[in-house]
Amino acid sequence: xxxANTEEENSKSELQKNHGGGGGFTRWAVVAVIFRLxxxxxxxxxxxxxxxxVSTPLTxxxxxxxxxxxxxxxxxPYAGSMYHGSPLLxxxxxxxxxxxxxxxxxxxxCSLVFVLADLISSILIRATGRKLQIAYRKSLKSLNLLNxxxxxxxxxxxxxxxxxxxxxxxxxxxxVGLSTSPVENLFTILTLYGAATGLAPLAAxxxxxxxxxxxxxxxxxxxxxxxxxxxxxxxxxxxxPEYTYAPPSKLFRSKEHGKVGDGKSSQEIIFSWRRVFHLxxxxxxxxxxxxxxxxxxxxxxxxxxxxxxxxxxxxxxVEDLSPNIGVLWYFFAEVFDFFRDxxxxxFHSNILFMIxxxxxxxxxxxxxxxxxxxxISSMLKSYPSVGDSALYLGLLGLFLxxxxxxxxxxxxxxxxxxxxLLSPVMHNLWIWRGTGNANFYYATAxxxxxxxxxxxxxxxxxxxxxxxxLTKLSTSKLQK
Amino acid sequence: MRSKLxxxxxxxxxxxxxxxxxxxxxIWLCSSIAADASxxxxxxxxxxxxxxxxxxxxxxxxxxxxxxxxxxxxxTVKRLGIPDExxxxxxxxDMACNSRNKYPAQVFNNENHWLNxxxxxxxxxxxxxxxxxxxxxxxxTGRHESAVPRSKRLLSDEGSHILLYxxxxxxxxFLKFQDSEELQSHDLAxxxxxxxxxxxxxxxxxxxxxxxxxxxxxxxHSPGVLAIASSMKGENSYSHHLDSDxxxxxxxxxxxxxxxxxxxxxxxxxxxxxxxxxxxxxxLLMSNAYYRTDLYQRNLQEVPVTNFFGSVMETVHTDxxxxxxxxxxxxxxxxxxxxxxxxxxxxxxxxxxMTKAECPFTRIxxxxxxxxxxxxxxxxxxxxxxxxxxPVLVVSVWLST
Numbered sequence: 001x002x003x004a005n006t007e008e009e010n011s012k013s014e015l016q017k018n019h020g021g022g023g024g025f026t027r028w029a030v031v032a033v034i035f036r037l038x039x040x041x042x043x044x045x046x047x048x049x050x051x052x053x054v055s056t057p058l059t060x061x062x063x064x065x066x067x068x069x070x071x072x073x074x075x076x077p078y079a080g081s082m083y084h085g086s087p088l089l090x091x092x093x094x095x096x097x098x099x100x101x102x103x104x105x106x107x108x109x110c111s112l113v114f115v116l117a118d119l120i121s122s123i124l125i126r127a128t129g130r131k132l133q134i135a136y137r138k139s140l141k142s143l144n145l146l147n148x149x150x151x152x153x154x155x156x157x158x159x160x161x162x163x164x165x166x167x168x169x170x171x172x173x174x175x176v177g178l179s180t181s182p183v184e185n186l187f188t189i190l191t192l193y194g195a196a197t198g199l200a201p202l203a204a205x206x207x208x209x210x211x212x213x214x215x216x217x218x219x220x221x222x223x224x225x226x227x228x229x230x231x232x233x234x235x236x237x238x239x240x241p242e243y244t245y246a247p248p249s250k251l252f253r254s255k256e257h258g259k260v261g262d263g264k265s266s267q268e269i270i271f272s273w274r275r276v277f278h279l280x281x282x283x284x285x286x287x288x289x290x291x292x293x294x295x296x297x298x299x300x301x302x303x304x305x306x307x308x309x310x311x312x313x314x315x316x317x318v319e320d321l322s323p324n325i326g327v328l329w330y331f332f333a334e335v336f337d338f339f340r341d342x343x344x345x346x347f348h349s350n351i352l353f354m355i356x357x358x359x360x361x362x363x364x365x366x367x368x369x370x371x372x373x374x375x376i377s378s379m380l381k382s383y384p385s386v387g388d389s390a391l392y393l394g395l396l397g398l399f400l401x402x403x404x405x406x407x408x409x410x411x412x413x414x415x416x417x418x419x420x421l422l423s424p425v426m427h428n429l430w431i432w433r434g435t436g437n438a439n440f441y442y443a444t445a446x447x448x449x450x451x452x453x454x455x456x457x458x459x460x461x462x463x464x465x466x467x468x469x470l471t472k473l474s475t476s477k478l479q480k
Numbered sequence: 481m482r483s484k485l486x487x488x489x490x491x492x493x494x495x496x497x498x499x500x501x502x503x504x505x506x507i508w509l510c511s512s513i514a515a516d517a518s519x520x521x522x523x524x525x526x527x528x529x530x531x532x533x534x535x536x537x538x539x540x541x542x543x544x545x546x547x548x549x550x551x552x553x554x555x556t557v558k559r560l561g562i563p564d565e566x567x568x569x570x571x572x573x574d575m576a577c578n579s580r581n582k583y584p585a586q587v588f589n590n591e592n593h594w595l596n597x598x599x600x601x602x603x604x605x606x607x608x609x610x611x612x613x614x615x616x617x618x619x620x621t622g623r624h625e626s627a628v629p630r631s632k633r634l635l636s637d638e639g640s641h642i643l644l645y646x647x648x649x650x651x652x653x654f655l656k657f658q659d660s661e662e663l664q665s666h667d668l669a670x671x672x673x674x675x676x677x678x679x680x681x682x683x684x685x686x687x688x689x690x691x692x693x694x695x696x697x698x699x700x701h702s703p704g705v706l707a708i709a710s711s712m713k714g715e716n717s718y719s720h721h722l723d724s725d726x727x728x729x730x731x732x733x734x735x736x737x738x739x740x741x742x743x744x745x746x747x748x749x750x751x752x753x754x755x756x757x758x759x760x761x762x763x764l765l766m767s768n769a770y771y772r773t774d775l776y777q778r779n780l781q782e783v784p785v786t787n788f789f790g791s792v793m794e795t796v797h798t799d800x801x802x803x804x805x806x807x808x809x810x811x812x813x814x815x816x817x818x819x820x821x822x823x824x825x826x827x828x829x830x831x832x833x834m835t836k837a838e839c840p841f842t843r844i845x846x847x848x849x850x851x852x853x854x855x856x857x858x859x860x861x862x863x864x865x866x867x868x869x870x871p872v873l874v875v876s877v878w879l880s881t
Binding site: 087088091092199200201202207282289292293296299300 | 865
C-alpha cells in the first residue's frame with residue numbers, strides 16, 4: 001500500500017516539476033485568446049463565416065439567427081429548411097445573435113461565447129492529458145520500464161495538446177468564423193475528460209449533449225464505457241498487477257507466474273459490468289432531461305418528431321449538397337435517385353463497420369480509440385468542416401509520447417498545409433472566377449481525405465508498434 | 481264541453497299564428513336569397529388585382545399598325561403598374577423581325593420614332609399561330625389542358641378587374657383572327673357569361689379597335705361589364721398616319737388618342753373613366769366612339785382609369801413589428817387573460833381528480849400540462865431548465881466522488 005501512494009506522489013511531483021510549464025501554458029493560452037479577440041475585431045469577420053470550409057448547414061451562425069427569427073415570429077424554427085441544429089442551442093445563442101452593442105462588431109457576444117468554449121476545451125484537454133500521463137507513468141513503472149529519459153521535457157503532453165488545440169489555425173478559423181463547432185468540440189472533450197477522471201455524471205452529460213448537437217459522437221459511447229468501466233485509473237486493489245491501461249494484457253499474464261494458462265480475458269481486464277450499468281443510468285437520466293427540455297422548447301410550433309426529422313434526419317439523408325471539404329456532396333449530386341438510399345447506407349456504414357474491429361484491437365487504450373473514432377467520423381461525416389479536424393488534431397497531441405515514431409509526419413504536415421491553402425483557391429476558381437469547375441474543388445477534398453486516412457492509419461500502426469515494443473522490452477527484462 | 485271550445489279556438493289561433501310565421505319566414509328567406517343573388521357579385525367582394533388581356537388578331541406586314549396598337553397599350557399598362565405575370569399578350573409577332581422591316585427588332589407607333597415598343601421586357605404569351613379563337617376563348621374561360629403553363633393562363637379570381645383589348649380587322653358582329661378564323665359576338669358574349677358564372681372577374685372593361693366594333697357587344701348581357709368600341713355599325717376605324725420610312729401605317733386613330741390620354745397620366749392619377757370616354761372627339765377619330773354602360777352599375781365619374789389600366793394596391797401602414805401569422809398571438813393572449821380562471825380550474829380539477837381512481841402517471845402528466853398552459857412563456861421555462869443544468873451537474877459530480 002505505501003508503495004502505491006509513493007508512486008502516485010512521485011508521478012505527481014514529476015509533473016509538478018513541469019509547473020514552469022504550467023506558467024508557460026497560461027501565458028500562451030492568454031495570448032491565444034487575445035489573438036482571437038483581435039481577429040474578431042477585424043471588419044466582417046474576415047468573411048470567414050461564408051466560407052464552405054468553415055460553416056456548414058449544421059454549424060452556420062446565419063442559419064441559427066434565421067431559426068431564432070422564425071421562432072420569434074411564432075413559427076417552428078425548422079420551417080423552410082434553414083436551421084438544423086438543437087433547439088437548446090437556439091435558446092442560448094439565439095438572443096445573442098440579435099443583441100447589438102454600439103461600436104462593436106456584429107455578433108460580438110456569440111464570438112465571445114465561442115472564444116470561451118475554446119478556452120474551456122483547452123483547459124479540459126490539458127487536464128485529460130495530465131491524467132493520461134500519470135496513468136502512463138504508473139503502468140510503465142509497474143513494468144519497470146520507467147527511466148529518466150522518458151521525462152518528456154518542459155511541457156507535458158497535456159500542455160502540448162492543449163496549446164496545439166488553441167493555436168491550430170483550424171480552431172482559430174472555426175472560432176472567428178462563427179461556426180458552432182467550438183461548442184460541439186467542448187462537449188466531446190468534456191466527455192473524454194469525464195471518462196478520464198472517472199466522473200460518470202460528467203461523462204454522461206458530455207456524451208448526451210455532444211450526441212444531441214451533432215449525431216456522430218454517439219459512437220464515443222464505446223470508448224467512454226471502456227475507459228470508465230475498465231478499471232483504468234482506479235484499480236480494485238492496490239499493488240494489483242491488473243493495470244489494463246497501455247500495455248496489453250499479455251504482459252501481465254507473463255508477470256504473474258503460473259497464471260499463463262488461466263486465460264479468461266475478463267479476469268485480466270477488470271471490466272465491471274456494474275460500472276457500465278452506472279454509466280448507462282446516468283446517460284439515460286441526462287438524455288431524458290435533455291429530451292424533456294427539447295420537447296418543451298418545440299411544443300409550441302412543432303413536435304419532437306419534427307425536430308428529430310430535421311436534425312438527425314437531415315444529417316443522415318444528406319439533403320443539402322452544397323460543397324464542403326467532405327467527400328459526400330459531389331457523390332450525392334450525381335447518384336441516381338433509385339440508388340440514393342443504397343449509397344446513403346453504404347456511406348454511413350463506412351463509419352459503423354469500423355467501430356467493432358477498432359474496439360477489439362484498441363480496447364486497452366480507450367482514449368486513443370476515442371481519438372480514432374473522432375478522426376474517422378470527422379472525415380466521413382455528412383457535412384465536415386475544419387472545426388471537426390481541429391478537434392482530432394488537438395487530441396493527437398495527447399499521445400505524443402507514444403506516437404513519437406510515427407512515419408510520414410512531415411509529409412502529413414505539408415499535406416495539411418497545402419490542402420488548406422489550395423482549397424480556398426480552387427473554390428474561388430470554381431465559383432467566383434468561373435475558370436475552374438467542381439472537380440478542382442473536389443480534388444482538394446479528396447486529397448484532404450487521403451491525408452486524413454494516412455494520419456489515422458499511421459497513428460494506429462505506430463501506437464500498436466509502441467505497444468509491441470513495450471511487450472518486447474518487458475519480456476526481455478523479465479527474462480534477464 | 482267547455483273545454484272543447486277553448487281548444488278549437490286556441491287551435492285555430494295557433495294555426496293562424498303559425499301560418500303568419502310561415503309566410504313571414506318565407507318572405508324573409510326569399511328576400512335574403514334575392515339579396516344574395518343580386519348583391520353578391522360586385523358590392524360585397526373586394527377588389528383584389530388587375531389583369532390585362534391584350535389581343536392583336538392580325539398578322540402580315542401590312543397590319544403593322546395593329547401590332548403597334550397592342551404593344552403601345554402593353555407598354556402603357558405596364559407603366560401604370562400591372563406586372564407581366566398579370567398580362568396575357570397575344571400577338572402574331574411577325575413585325576419586328578420581318579425581312580421587310582427597315583428597323584430590325586424595333587416597332588414604332590409614331591413616325592418620329594421616339595419610342596421603340598419592342599425591347600427586352602416584352603413578354604409575349606401567345607405568339608404566331610397560337611393566336612386562335614380557340615386559345616382566346618380558353619384564356620377567357622380558363623378551360624385549358626393540364627399541360628398549359630401558368631404564364632399562359634388567366635388566373636383571375638372573383639375580385640379581379642380585367643381589361644380586354646382587341647384590335648384587328650372586324651365587321652358586323654365578328655372579328656377576324658389571323659385572316660383565317662372569326663370570333664363572333666355571341667361567342668364573346670358566351671365566354672363572358674361563363675366567366676361571370678365562374679366568378680372570374682369583378683369588373684370587365686372590353687376595348688375594341690376595329691371597323692364596326694360596337695356590333696361585337698350586341699349580345700353581351702353579363703353584369704359588371706363595361707365596353708367601349710372605336711366605331712359604330714356601318715363605320716370604319718381609320719389609321720392615324722403613314723410612316724413613310726417604315727412604309728406602312730403605324731397606329732390607329734382610336735388607340736392613338738387613347739394613348740395620348742394616358743401619356744399624360746402616371747400611376748397615382750385618379751382621372752376617371754368618364755374623362756377618358758369624353759376625350760374621344762368624333763372629328764379627330766373620323767368615327768363615333770361608342771361605349772356601353774348599361775351593364776355596369778357604378779358611376780363612371782367615380783371610377784379611376786387605374787382600376788383597369790393600372791394596378792394601384794392599397795397599402796396599410798402599421799408601426800408595429802412584422803408578424804408572420806398574427807392570429808397565432810390571440811390564443812396566447814386569451815390564455816394570459818384567462819390565466820387566473822385556468823388556474824382555479826386546474827386546482828378544482830386536481831381536487832376532483834383526487835377523488836377519482838385514476839392512474840397517477842396520467843394525473844401527473846395532465847397536471848404538468850395544465851401548469852404549463854398557465855405559464856406565460858415556455859421559453860423562460862426552457863431557459864430555467866438550461867440554467868439548472870449547471871448546479872445539477874456540480875451536485876451530481878460531487879455526489880459521485
